[in-house]
Amino acid sequence: MFARSATRSLNNARQFSSSAARQTKVAVLGAGGGIGQPLSLLLKQNRLVTSLNLYDIRGAPGVAADVSHIDTPSEVNGYPADQLDQALEGVKVVVIPAGVPRKPGMTRDDLFNTNASIVRDLASAVARVSPEAHLLIISNPVNSTVPIVSEVFKKAGVYDPRRIFGITTLDVVRASRFLSGITGTDPKDCNVPVVGGHSGATIVPLLSHVAHGKGLKGESYEKLVHRIQFGGDEVVKAKDGAGSATLSMAYAGAKFTDALLRGLSGEKGVITPTFVKSPLYADKGIEYFSSLVELGVNGVEKINPVGPLSAEEEKLLEACLPDLKKNIEKGKAFVA
Numbered sequence: 001m002f003a004r005s006a007t008r009s010l011n012n013a014r015q016f017s018s019s020a021a022r023q024t025k026v027a028v029l030g031a032g033g034g035i036g037q038p039l040s041l042l043l044k045q046n047r048l049v050t051s052l053n054l055y056d057i058r059g060a061p062g063v064a065a066d067v068s069h070i071d072t073p074s075e076v077n078g079y080p081a082d083q084l085d086q087a088l089e090g091v092k093v094v095v096i097p098a099g100v101p102r103k104p105g106m107t108r109d110d111l112f113n114t115n116a117s118i119v120r121d122l123a124s125a126v127a128r129v130s131p132e133a134h135l136l137i138i139s140n141p142v143n144s145t146v147p148i149v150s151e152v153f154k155k156a157g158v159y160d161p162r163r164i165f166g167i168t169t170l171d172v173v174r175a176s177r178f179l180s181g182i183t184g185t186d187p188k189d190c191n192v193p194v195v196g197g198h199s200g201a202t203i204v205p206l207l208s209h210v211a212h213g214k215g216l217k218g219e220s221y222e223k224l225v226h227r228i229q230f231g232g233d234e235v236v237k238a239k240d241g242a243g244s245a246t247l248s249m250a251y252a253g254a255k256f257t258d259a260l261l262r263g264l265s266g267e268k269g270v271i272t273p274t275f276v277k278s279p280l281y282a283d284k285g286i287e288y289f290s291s292l293v294e295l296g297v298n299g300v301e302k303i304n305p306v307g308p309l310s311a312e313e314e315k316l317l318e319a320c321l322p323d324l325k326k327n328i329e330k331g332k333a334f335v336a
Ligand SMILES: NC(=O)C1=CN([C@@H]2O[C@H](COP(=O)(O)OP(=O)(O)OC[C@H]3O[C@@H](n4cnc5c(N)ncnc54)[C@H](O)[C@@H]3O)[C@@H](O)[C@H]2O)C=CC1
Pocket: 029, 030, 031, 032, 033, 034, 035, 036, 055, 056, 057, 058, 097, 098, 099, 100, 101, 102, 111, 115, 118, 122, 137, 138, 139, 140, 141, 142, 167, 168, 169, 170, 171, 198, 243, 244, 245, 246, 249
């Protein structure tokens, strides 16, 4: 009996010390937008988030007041346009969905002219106020905005590639859902790794890596790959000028943030695709690449190799690399 209660208090003490270690302040920059609002709602429900700072050039205090009434323990604060520095004080994780979305007929690269400077300026503020924060970049074009953030951090002398992530989780979420729809299975059993980048041909789903995807051949395989690569266009078209994916992206953003927070708090074996500084295709001049990454207390813990590819996947990768290289170079050149 004594032994059991002693064990229980030891467990309680462990639980307390691990939750004390998990005092995690998260900022959302662009919190008033189509993604920012539902993302803030989902982060408020995450017990690993102890404090949520919501910033936008429009409407963040209102979103914060609204979200703050939700009955979870985290504290929520809203910051208007002129309080970016205050929003960033003491933050461990910064999620950035600030910027304009696509309209029908546009590519993600067409957003570059507007979003590059928004992301550059927000990254400069993070580098100055909270240089040790982990940055999760949602703003498009991700293939270019991640290099932009990295260059800003290099210039500021505070670059640590383990802390800068491009969010490609929506591609993984789509691949899982679309494959399960075809095979009549549960999406949780269709965990398709998606590698490369986040736009059109740079999105490379590895269907051969999952039992339910292996058997797909010919037209059904090609159609599924196309749907995963161009899933974003489906939403842009359906919204008909009112923007791009917001709700599914908020879900994906919250899912990745949760994975990172679990890794940061010491959980082992948290592995998910994300677009990071990567050695995998460095010999081909590709500095950033999304592949399965193990997340840990420092952020990126280990970058897993892509693994064996089918003949079709080899071709997809071949088509991905030149586009990805151009997108990355464009981002780097913007800051230089
Ligand atoms: N990585 C991914 O998988 C996905 C990325 N996106 C991208 O996310 C971005 C945001 O999309 P939405 O939320 O739909 O757009 P939105 O227009 O609804 O919201 C963007 C928000 O950013 C704010 N904003 C603009 N400049 C700012 C600045 N300097 N500082 C702080 N906030 C600023 C705006 O006031 C607005 O509230 C777009 O670039 C879109 O392409 C969208 C879906 C998926």
